[in-house]
Amino acid sequence: MTPGEATIASATDRAESIMSEFRLDANGTGHVIGDWTTVPLGAVERSAQKARKSSPLKALDLSGLTRLDTNGALALLRLAEQAGADGLIPLQNPKPEHARLLEVVIKAHGKDKPLPEGGSAIGRVLARLGETTINQAREALELLSFVGAVTLTILGLLIRPWRMRWKPLISQIEATGLNALPIVGLLNFLIGIVIAYQAANQLSKFGAQLLTVDSVGVGVLRELAVLITAIIIAGRSGSAFTAQIGSMQVNQEIDAMRAIGLNPLEVLCAPRIMALMISLPLLVFYAGVMGILGGAVAAMFALDITMTQFAKQLQVAVSIDHFWVGIVKAPVMAMVIATIGCFQGLKVSSNAESVGRRTTQSVVQGVFFVIAIDAVFSIFFLIIGV
């Protein structure tokens, strides 16, 4: 941009159009013209900065200025500051009201600080990695100590059952168990159908269609019923625990509880954890029934195996051990899901975003631990030979 050439930027606002302009003349005087107010400021400030960089700016002439607000005044000051080697370049012919506003802004406006340098990209990545690692380790440790505290609380309640809060316990059993029946039943029924069709398809190649019953029975009872149900519950109840306790945390309700002398572990966490430990095994039992029912229906349609045949074969092929192997995992998974849900809820800090983040974490960690625990149990049962 050569001196003398006009730099014009304008923007429209409201009903009438607003004109704002910056014009740098050959003497190095920048003419500030029109409205320097917040809304049209973006464009005109950019063009003024461009003009300043392309040729020297020695003074600003404010005689053409019609309206000014604090953001406009700030833009002018920054311009004057950046153009002057030390201190401001002169601001000429301001109208009295503009001069007053500039005074106010000069008083409040500190020197422009250079933006902090973030260091090299690799350094930033390493720093982030280290920070995350430390935070994760610290949180794992906190979770561990939370598990300890909760266990002690629950043991204490078992010794002194009169301190138990029965109402929340029952209502949590209703919320986590009874209300989950439709979705748990439907999903396990469908899984039973899927397993039966897949097994029938493969086994009929060997003429062993009847073994479909074995694979449905063993698969559903040992693994699928408990796994599917626990994952649904982690998504359904784990997240609910975190959101409930988390929003109480945001409202300072937890602080209020502590101040009154109520122990949140005893009042909030123990009933939830115990409720889930009661309702999940019941749900898993129901899920097993629904899964086998789904398999039986599929077998009836795909293989012409009647319900009676299916039941007889089930009794022969599937020992009661398979049922126990499945259901014994349920309380453990319930305890882990509920503990993580409560822990994440208590970790919520007092802002709205943190409730969402903690709820997500609660579900992700819950599902992860469900599968991890299942793997550990599989190895365990392999070793003891069940």
Next chain:
Amino acid sequence: MSDLNHEELAIHVEGLRTQFGPVVVHDDLDLKVRKGEVLGVVGGSGTGKSVLLRTIIGLNKAAAGKITVLGQVAGEGGGEAERALRRRWGVLFQDGALFSSLTVRENIEAPMREHTELSNDLRCSAAELKIALSGLPPDAADKYPSELSGGMRKRAGLARSLALDPDILFLDEPTAGLDPIGAANFDLLILELQRALGLTVVMITHDLDSLHAICERVAVLINKKTQIDTIPNLMKIDHPWIQEYFGGPRGRAAVASAERANAVSVGVNE
């Protein structure tokens, strides 16, 4: 109302009626706010001070009446005009109503991001300017609202309401919950900003000191309508609530009760 008058009025409310179900909050209410004045709004609990403010800024829908803000009639002119109008007022809600997941700086930048095309570093230093203007220390910029005290949250809320350099500033109980010194400082701050920036300020308050310190005129909400005047003129009105409010239990209580006793049957007149 002629157009000439609209030029001098920042806000003009005519015949406003608001109601929630069967409950009528305002009935045939008129309110004129002049450009550049500081207007206090007072009234007993439940007389609809906050509702009035929310109705003027369009958060509540009026059942009847016409609201003109800066020459623009509410509900006319379509979405773009409404958006342009929203740029020209700032609102300070009771507890600041800061966005809890953003820092103070980001809170102040939020309206600027939405409504302007300022370059990043100008926007950043504009936010810092607003922080300084509202009397917050510079290190408050990168704090989250939960890390601030109640008074600082109010200042941060004020800084955000000033982000776009509004023509009108709405304040909902700006000094409630502050200690007396903090409240007095906040009053001075508002007055200083109002003078420097030429703002029109509409302030709901229960703080008698605030009213005396910074309000030129006061609107009293009584019987679903408003009485606007300066405090000395308002005190001449023979309405028990006004008398009790401005007379106060201390100092003027005796005078007020004597006046009430003298003129029980005289109606409210301006």
